[in-house]
Amino acid sequence: MTNEPARTPAVEQTVTEIDPDLKDLVSEWQFAQIRLARLQSDPALRYELMLVIGLLLLVFGGPAILWIRRWTLTGSLQPYALLVIPLTLVWIWLARLRLVVPEAEPIRKALRVERQTRMAPKKIGEREKTVLNILVEEPPIPDTRTSGLLIAALAVAVIAFWIRDPSLSCLSFILTCGGIVLYRHGKFAFRAALFPFVMLFAMIPLPGPVNDLVMDHVQPLALNVVEHIINNVGATAAVPLEGDPLQITAGGHSYSLYTERAGLCIQESLAIILCTIFYLSLIRTKSMLPKVGVIVTTMVVSGILVTGRLIALSWISAFDKDVASFMEGISRYILVLAGLALAYLLAKGFKCVKYHRWVSISLER
Amino acid sequence: MRKVSPLGLNISRALVCLLVLELLLFAAGKLVTRSLPIVTPPRQIADWVVSPGEPPVSDSQRDFPNQLSVQYTRGDESPVHVDFSTVQSVNALRLPQKYMADVDGRVSPNQTAVLMHKKREAFTASVVQGINQNIVVVHWCQRPGGDPSPMATDRMADALKSIVFRRPPLYVCDAWVELHATTKGPEVRLLLQKFADSLADTIKNGG
Numbered sequence: 001m002t003n004e005p006a007r008t009p010a011v012e013q014t015v016t017e018i019d020p021d022l023k024d025l026v027s028e029w030q031f032a033q034i035r036l037a038r039l040q041s042d043p044a045l046r047y048e049l050m051l052v053i054g055l056l057l058l059v060f061g062g063p064a065i066l067w068i069r070r071w072t073l074t075g076s077l078q079p080y081a082l083l084v085i086p087l088t089l090v091w092i093w094l095a096r097l098r099l100v101v102p103e104a105e106p107i108r109k110a111l112r113v114e115r116q117t118r119m120a121p122k123k124i125g126e127r128e129k130t131v132l133n134i135l136v137e138e139p140p141i142p143d144t145r146t147s148g149l150l151i152a153a154l155a156v157a158v159i160a161f162w163i164r165d166p167s168l169s170c171l172s173f174i175l176t177c178g179g180i181v182l183y184r185h186g187k188f189a190f191r192a193a194l195f196p197f198v199m200l201f202a203m204i205p206l207p208g209p210v211n212d213l214v215m216d217h218v219q220p221l222a223l224n225v226v227e228h229i230i231n232n233v234g235a236t237a238a239v240p241l242e243g244d245p246l247q248i249t250a251g252g253h254s255y256s257l258y259t260e261r262a263g264l265c266i267q268e269s270l271a272i273i274l275c276t277i278f279y280l281s282l283i284r285t286k287s288m289l290p291k292v293g294v295i296v297t298t299m300v301v302s303g304i305l306v307t308g309r310l311i312a313l314s315w316i317s318a319f320d321k322d323v324a325s326f327m328e329g330i331s332r333y334i335l336v337l338a339g340l341a342l343a344y345l346l347a348k349g350f351k352c353v354k355y356h357r358w359v360s361i362s363l364e365r
Numbered sequence: 366m367r368k369v370s371p372l373g374l375n376i377s378r379a380l381v382c383l384l385v386l387e388l389l390l391f392a393a394g395k396l397v398t399r400s401l402p403i404v405t406p407p408r409q410i411a412d413w414v415v416s417p418g419e420p421p422v423s424d425s426q427r428d429f430p431n432q433l434s435v436q437y438t439r440g441d442e443s444p445v446h447v448d449f450s451t452v453q454s455v456n457a458l459r460l461p462q463k464y465m466a467d468v469d470g471r472v473s474p475n476q477t478a479v480l481m482h483k484k485r486e487a488f489t490a491s492v493v494q495g496i497n498q499n500i501v502v503v504h505w506c507q508r509p510g511g512d513p514s515p516m517a518t519d520r521m522a523d524a525l526k527s528i529v530f531r532r533p534p535l536y537v538c539d540a541w542v543e544l545h546a547t548t549k550g551p552e553v554r555l556l557l558q559k560f561a562d563s564l565a566d567t568i569k570n571g572g
Contacts, residue, residue, distance in 0.1 A: 048373035055380035059387060066428075073426060074468060145372075150379065157383055161390045163528060165454055166428075184372050208426060208456040212463060242471035242494065258496055260469040 028104050028131045029358060032097035039100065052180065056173075063160070063169035070166045070205035075260050077211055080271035084203035087278050088196040094282060095192075098358035102188035103141050107131045143186035150179030166205045174200045195281045202274060215266075219243060222264055226310045233311075235318065248314040255317030255324060257310065262328040265309055265335055269302035272339035276347070282359050283352045290350040297350075298343045305335050305342075397531050402509070403433040404449045404536060410563045413437035418446050421539065422498075426464040428456045430537075437560070443542050445560055452506075452527040452535040458517040461504045461539060466495030479515050480558055487513040488561045490554055492544070501550065502541035503557040505565065508533050513565040538564060 025031050039045055071081040092099065108131050127133075153175030160168035178197050182190045190197075206214075223239045223246050230237035235250035245256040276298045280291045309331050317324035347353065355361055369377070408415050418436030420429075432450040450457055462470035476492040480503065488505045505513040506520050508527075514520050520535060527535035540560045542553050 044368050044370070048369045048377075051369065051377055052373065052380070055377060055384065059380055059384045062387075069425070070428075074423070075426075075463075150376075154379060154383055158386055158390070161387045162394060163454070164391075164394060165528075167455075180376055184376060208459045208463065212459060240473070241475065242473040244469050244471045258469040261496060 025132055025136070027357075028101060028135055029097050031132055031135050032101040032104070032358070036096060036100045056176070059157075060169065060173045060176075063166065063173070066164075066166040067170050067203070067205050071203075075211070075215065076206075077214060077267055077270065078203070078206060079267045080274055081203035081205070083271060083274060084200060087274070088199055091196045091199070091278065091281065092193070094360050095358060097360065098356075099189065099192050101135065102185070102192035103143070104131050104135070104358075105192065106188060107134050107141065141188075143188050145183055145186045147179070147183045149175060150183045153179040167207055170204045174204070199274075199278070216243075218266060219259055219264060222266070222306065222310075223259065225307055226314070229307065229311055230314055235314065237314065246310070246314070248317060250315065250318035253318045253321075255314065255321055257313060257317070262310075262313065263332055265306045265332060268332055268336045269299075269306055269339070271336060272302050272343060273298055275340055276343045279344075279347065280352060282355055282361075283347070284354050284356045285352055290352050294343070294347050294350050294352055297346050298339075301342050301346065302339055305339055309335055394531075398431050398451075398453070401431070401451065401531065401534050403431070403451070404509075404538075404564075404568055406433070406435050406447060406449075407563060407567055410437060410560055411439075413439045413445060413560075418444070418448070420448055420450075421461075421465045421541075422467050422495075423464045423470070426456070427459055428454050430454070430457045443545065443548065445556065446539075446541050447560065447564065448539045450537045450539075452517070452524050452537060453531070454528060457537055458524060461489075461491065461502050462493045465493045465500055465502055465539065465541060467498055468496050470495050480561070482513055482562055482565055485512060486515055487565060488558070489515040490557065492550070493541075499544040500541045501544060501553045501557060502539055503554075503561045504537070504539050505561065506535060506537050507565060507568045508535045509568060509571055512569065513538075513561070536568065538568070540564065 025034075068082070070076065071078045098104070111129060111131065111134075153172055156168060156175060157172035160172045174197070177200070178190065181193055181197075220239070220243050223243070226246065227237040227239050230248060235248060237249075238247045240247065244260070245258040248255045248257060273295065276295060280294060283291070285291060313324055313327060313331065316327055406415055415435050415437055418434040420432055420434045424430075424432075427450065430450040430453055432448055434446070434448045436444040436446045438444045452458065460472075462472045464470070470493050472491045472493055478490050479486050480488040480490050482488065488503045490501065490503045493500050493502055505515055506517045506524075507513040508520070508523050510533075511523070517524055517535075517537065523533070523535045526533065538561075540557050542548070542557065544550070544553070
C-alpha cells in the first residue's frame, strides 16, 4: 500500500465532450445528485460497500459489546455515546451530496483565491468560472491516497485485541474507518467527512479511573451549588464529608438525594451538547461566532436545568418521598427534551437556521 | 462475478487478516489467562475456614476481571470475604468504593487509614457506604513474591506489565466484612488486618 494519486470517480467527459446529462445543470449539487445516482446504480460498488461493512461488523462487533457495557455502567459519564453512531450515519445521509463530490470545496477555495489574486481584469466575453464548470468541463482533479492511517489503525487494533481494552478497540475502529476513507477515496473525501470522523471520538469509552476523576471533581461542585440555593430558599441542605448523599430537610421532612441513583444529569447535558453540535454542523453562518455562542449558552442552560432538576426533586421529596423517587427517573428524560428544545430556540435566536446548500433537507426545499 | 476494485480488495484482505488475528489473539489470551496461577488462599486462618465466595457486588465496574473469590466463616459470625483479581485492564485499578458497594459507594476521609505490615505501609482500610449496605474493606495490590502496596498507583510499572504482558500478574486484593448494627468497627478492623497479613504472606511466598 503506497501513496498514489487518486482519480475522482470517472463520470465526467473530457473538455470537448460533455455528457448530455450534465449540460443543463445550474449548480454543483445537481451534478452531485447525478454522480450519486450513477454510483448507487453500480453493482460492483454496492457489493464492495456491503463487503467492507460486513467485515467491519465481524471484526468490531465483539468489542462493541464491551463499549456498550462500559457506556451504560452505573455512574458512567457516557450513556450519550449510544447516540454517536446513529447521529454519524444520519449526518452521512444528510451530507451525501457533499461526500459524493468532495473536490467541490477545494475547487471553490481555489477559485476564490484566483479571483482575489487576479492581476489582470477578465477579457470581454470571457465568463467567470464556477465550480460546476470545472467539474463538468475540466479533467478530474488529482487527489492523494495514503495508507498510513489504515496501517496505524490496524496496529492499534492488534494491541487492542490482545489487551481486550474497550477504549483502545474503539479508537482502532474509528482510525480504521478514517483509514479506509483516506486509502480508498483520498484526502478530499476524508476532509469532507472530517466532522463525523471527529464526532466518533466522543464515543471512546473512558477508562474507569478517568471517569472517577471527572465525577469526583464535578459532583461536589454541582452539589455545593444546589446546597447553597436550597439553603437560601427556606430549606436546609447539607453535603456530608463523603460527598454523597445530599441531605435535605424541609417542612419537618428529610430526604437523601443519592447522586448515582438519582443521577446528576451530567450525562444528559453532554447528550444535549452533542446533539446541538451535530445540528450546528449542518448550519451555514457567515462566521463561527454564532455557533460558538449557541454552544456556550447551551452549556449554561444545561447547567441551569441540572441544578433546577435537583432543587425540584428536593422540594418534591419534602412532601412525598415516593413521588420524588418516581420523578428521579422521568425527570432525566424531561431534562433532555427541554434541553434540546431550548438549544433549538437558542440556535434560532443566534440566527443559526439556514442549512448548508449541500444538506439534503435544504435541496428538497 | 462482481468486480470489486483493487483498493476495495486490499481493504477487504486487511480486514480479513485483522479478523483472523483477533480470533487468534483472543484464544491466546484465554490460554495465557487460564495458565496464570491465581493465589491459593490458606484453608484456615486462625479458626476461620475457607469456602467458595462471591465477588464484590458491583464487579461490573471493573470489567469482571479474572479472579478468585472465597469467604472465611467461623460459627455464626459474619463471614470475611476475600477477593483476588488479576489486573488485566486499567479498570481493575479503580478504588474499592467504586466496585464494593451496591450504588453510590463512598468513603469518608475520616474513615480511611493506611495499615502497616512488617513495618511498611501495606494496606488501605476504609469504611465503604452504599445505599443498602456498609462494609469495612482492607485493600491492597501485590504481585507474587512481592510486598503489598496500599494503592495500585504505587505499582504502575507492575500494573502495565500485568496488563500488556500478563506476566507477572499483579493482584488487587480485597478482604471485607459487611457491617451490621451489632458489628464493632475496631474489632472488625483488627480481624481484617490479621487476614490481610496472612494473605499477603501467602502471596509473597508464592502461594
